[in-house]
Amino acid sequence: MQHNVSFHSQATNTFGESSEYSNAAIRDQHAMPQKRVYHAEQALIERFKETLNTETLQATFTCGGSLPILLEPNRDEAGNLTPRTHERVQEQRVLTKGVTLRWGKHENGQVLTLPVTDKTALEELVNACTPATFGRGGEDVYDESYRRAVALSAGDFMTDFCPYESGIIDIVTQLLLPSITGELEPAPPRSEVAKRYGLSHSQEGEIHYCIMKFTRQNSDYIYSAGIQKCLAGLRILPATTEGMLAIMGRLDMTGTGLTFKHDFIELAAQRISARNAAKKQMSGDDRKEASKANAQKRKMMSRGIRAELYKLNIYTGPSGMFKAHVDTPRSESQIGSLVVCLPAYFEGGALAVRHLGQEIIHDWSKTTFATQEPRVQWAAFYSDCEHEVLEVTSGHRITLTYNLFLAPGTSLLAGQPTSLEPQCLPLAQSLRRMLASEDFLPKSGYIGVHLAHSYPHTHPKFHAFVPSMLKGVDMALYESIVALGYKAVLDQITGPNLPSAEVLQLLESKGRSSMRTESPIVSNLQEMTFGDEPDEDDGNTDDQMCEFYSHCEPDSDESESADAGAPNGTVVELRRRYRARAKITWLNEAKSREPCRAYVAYGNEARGATKYSSAALIVRIPNWVERSSTAGSQADPVVVWE
Ligand SMILES: O=C(O)CCC(=O)C(=O)O
Ligand SMILES: [Fe+2]
Numbered sequence: 001m002q003h004n005v006s007f008h009s010q011a012t013n014t015f016g017e018s019s020e021y022s023n024a025a026i027r028d029q030h031a032m033p034q035k036r037v038y039h040a041e042q043a044l045i046e047r048f049k050e051t052l053n054t055e056t057l058q059a060t061f062t063c064g065g066s067l068p069i070l071l072e073p074n075r076d077e078a079g080n081l082t083p084r085t086h087e088r089v090q091e092q093r094v095l096t097k098g099v100t101l102r103w104g105k106h107e108n109g110q111v112l113t114l115p116v117t118d119k120t121a122l123e124e125l126v127n128a129c130t131p132a133t134f135g136r137g138g139e140d141v142y143d144e145s146y147r148r149a150v151a152l153s154a155g156d157f158m159t160d161f162c163p164y165e166s167g168i169i170d171i172v173t174q175l176l177l178p179s180i181t182g183e184l185e186p187a188p189p190r191s192e193v194a195k196r197y198g199l200s201h202s203q204e205g206e207i208h209y210c211i212m213k214f215t216r217q218n219s220d221y222i223y224s225a226g227i228q229k230c231l232a233g234l235r236i237l238p239a240t241t242e243g244m245l246a247i248m249g250r251l252d253m254t255g256t257g258l259t260f261k262h263d264f265i266e267l268a269a270q271r272i273s274a275r276n277a278a279k280k281q282m283s284g285d286d287r288k289e290a291s292k293a294n295a296q297k298r299k300m301m302s303r304g305i306r307a308e309l310y311k312l313n314i315y316t317g318p319s320g321m322f323k324a325h326v327d328t329p330r331s332e333s334q335i336g337s338l339v340v341c342l343p344a345y346f347e348g349g350a351l352a353v354r355h356l357g358q359e360i361i362h363d364w365s366k367t368t369f370a371t372q373e374p375r376v377q378w379a380a381f382y383s384d385c386e387h388e389v390l391e392v393t394s395g396h397r398i399t400l401t402y403n404l405f406l407a408p409g410t411s412l413l414a415g416q417p418t419s420l421e422p423q424c425l426p427l428a429q430s431l432r433r434m435l436a437s438e439d440f441l442p443k444s445g446y447i448g449v450h451l452a453h454s455y456p457h458t459h460p461k462f463h464a465f466v467p468s469m470l471k472g473v474d475m476a477l478y479e480s481i482v483a484l485g486y487k488a489v490l491d492q493i494t495g496p497n498l499p500s501a502e503v504l505q506l507l508e509s510k511g512r513s514s515m516r517t518e519s520p521i522v523s524n525l526q527e528m529t530f531g532d533e534p535d536e537d538d539g540n541t542d543d544q545m546c547e548f549y550s551h552c553e554p555d556s557d558e559s560e561s562a563d564a565g566a567p568n569g570t571v572v573e574l575r576r577r578y579r580a581r582a583k584i585t586w587l588n589e590a591k592s593r594e595p596c597r598a599y600v601a602y603g604n605e606a607r608g609a610t611k612y613s614s615a616a617l618i619v620r621i622p623n624w625v626e627r628s629s630t631a632g633s634q635a636d637p638v639v640v641w642e
Contacts, residue, residue, distance in 0.1 A: 061355035063175045064362045064379035067166055069095045069115065069343060095166065095376060099342050103128050103157040115343040115374040126150060126314055126396065135328045147322045152312040161376065163307050163338060163402060172380045172404065173305045176336060193265055197273035207268045210234050211261065213357060224252040224259045236271035306407035307338055313401060315349055317394035324388040330403050336382045338402040343374035346395030351379055354386045380404065428480035435627055441585060444623040446504060448584040449477060450493065451615045481619055488619040497590040499618060501576035504583060507620040584618060
C-alpha cells in the first residue's frame with residue numbers, strides 16, 4: 001500500500017466534490033506563529049509516543065540481522081559445539097560453515113563456498129548468471145539504467161543456506177506476521193470518537209499519523225497551518241476554498257494559529273465517517289463483505305510464514321544497483337520479501353527500505369566485512385515497502401531473495417492432512433481401542449472431552465470455536481476424532497461445566513460438513529447471557545454462581561415439555577444444558593469451576609479484557625455394531641457447527 005499523499009492535486013474527492021482551491025489563501029489566513037511554544041525535546045518525546053501509540057499497524061515494516069560465520073568455533077572438551085545449557089542454546093545463532101552454491105548443467109556442475117577462497121569460481125558464478133530483468137508495465141524488462149545486476153533463477157542453482165535452520169524465519173514470523181494477522185489478536189480499544197463515528201482502528205491510526213506528520217504539535221494543540229495537509233493526507237479535503245476556510249474558522253476560532261487536537265480529530269472522524277458512508281453506497285457491498293470474510297479466513301489460517309527461494313542476484317561494482325521499486329507479489333498470500341546477503345566483499349550497495357515516509361538502511365558493505373568475522377546478513381520487509389539497492393562501488397554483492405507467503409505455520413495443524421498423519425497419533429490409537437470394545441457405550445451415545453486449554457472468543461458477544469485455534473493436546477484430540485470419522489462439535493463450556501443446550505441436537509442433525517473446511521461459524525453462535533458469564537463486577541463469587549445454577553438443576557424424570565411454560569428463560573436454558581450434560585459420557589474432568597474467564601491481554605496494559613472460555617469436544621458415538629463396521633473410516637469426517 002503506497003501512501004502517495006498529494007497536497008495540490010485537482011481531483012474529485014469521495015464527497016463527489018471537485019477539489020480546487022487556493023493553498024495560498026489558507027496559508028495567509030493562518031500563518032505559523034513565530035513563537036516556539038514548546039521545547040524541542042518535549043516535541044520529540046510526543047512524536048515518539050504518538051508513533052508508539054498510533055502507528056502500530058506495520059510499525060515494524062522491516063527487520064534485519066546477521067549471522068556470524070565461525071569456521072572454527074569454540075568447542076567444549078567433549079567436542080560439542082555449545083555446552084548444552086539453555087542460555088548457550090539461545091545464543092547459538094552462528095553459522096559454522098560457509099555458504100555453498102552449486103550451479104551448472106549436468107556434467108558441468110560448479111561449486112563455490114563463501115566466504116570465498118577461490119576467486120575464479122566466483123567469477124564463474126558471475127559469468128553463469130544472466131542480466132537481471134524486472135517488471136515494468138506488466139512485462140519483464142531489462143533496463144540497465146534502472147537495474148544493473150545479474151541473476152540466476154531458483155531452478156538454476158542450489159544452496160545449502162537455509163533461512164529456517166538459521167532462525168531467520170522464526171524472527172521474521174514474530175516481527176512481521178502479527179500486523180498481517182492482526183485481527184486475530186484482541187484489537188486495541190478505539191477511542192470514544194472512533195467508536196462514535198464507526199471508524200476502524202487503522203482509520204483512527206491514520207488520523208494520528210497525519211497529525212504527527214503534517215502538524216508540529218504539542219500534546220493538546222496542533223498548528224492550524226498543517227490542517228490542510230492533514231485533510232489532504234486523509235483524503236477528506238473539502239472541495240472548495242470556502243469549505244476549507246469554513247473548517248479553519250471552526251477549528252481555529254481565536255485566530256491564534258493553534259487548534260485543539262481533539263477538535264481536529266473530531267472533525268476528521270466526522271468527515272471519514274461521511275466518506276465511509278458514501279463509499280458504501282457506491283460500491284457492491286456484498287462483494288466487499290465476501291472478500292473481507294475471505295481475507296479473514298485466510299488470516300485465520302495463517303500463523304506462519306513460508307519462504308520460497310526466488311533468485312540469486314549479483315550486483316557488481318562499480319555501478320551495480322536497483323532503483324526504487326516495490327516487489328511484484330507472486331500471489332494473494334505473499335506478504336513480503338527476504339533478502340539474504342552472502343559473505344563476499346563489496347562496497348556500497350546498501351538496501352534502503354521505505355514505508356510511510358520512514359526509511360531504514362540495511363548496510364552490509366565492507367565496513368562490517370573488514371572489521372569483523374564474515375557474516376550472512378539479511379533483511380525482510382512487507383510487500384508494499386518501496387526499496388532500493390544503492391550503487392555498489394566495488395566487489396560483488398551476492399544476495400539470495402525469497403518470497404514470503406502466509407502459511408498455516410507450525411502451530412496450526414487443523415486440516416493439514418498432508419503434514420500430519422492423525423492415524424498415528426497415540427490418542428487416536430487409544431480412542432479406537434476403547435470404541436472397539438463392546439463394553440464401551442454398546443448403544444449409541446455421546447462422549448465429551450474437556451479441552452486442556454482455554455480459547456479466546458472470536459467475537460466479543462458471540463462465541464465460536466474453530467479448529468484452527470486448537471493447541472497442543474487439544475489439536476491432537478481433534479485430529480484423532482477426525483481420523484476416526486465420527487461426528488463432533490467443539491462446544492463452549494459455561495457455568496458449572498455445562499455444554500450448550502443444543503449441542504446434542506446439532507450432533508443428531510443430518511447435515512454434515514467437514515471440520516476441515518473451517519467455514520465461518522455464524523448460525524450457531526450463542527449469545528452470552530447472565531448464565532454464561534458470571535460478571536465479576538457484580539460481586540458474585542463462584543460459590544454464589546454455583547448455588548444459582550443448582551436451583552436450575554432439573555429433576556431426573558422431568559420432561560422436556562415441562563419447561564415450555566416456565567417463566568424464566570434463563571432457567572429453562574440452564575435446565576436444557578444440565579440435561580445435555582447428563583446424556584454425555586465425560587472422559588475427563590473439567591479444569592475449573594468457573595470456565596469462562598476474562599484476562600487482561602498484554603500484561604498490565606489497559607488494552608481491554610479478552611475473554612477466554614473453556615471448551616469441550618463432544619462426539620456422537622454410534623452403537624457398537626455400527627461402529628465396528630465403520631470405525632477408522634475417514635470417508636465421512638467429523639463436523640463442527642454447521
Ligand atoms: O538484492 C537486494 O538487496 C534486493 C533485490 C531486490 O530488491 C529484488 O530482487 O527485488
Ligand atoms: Fe525488490
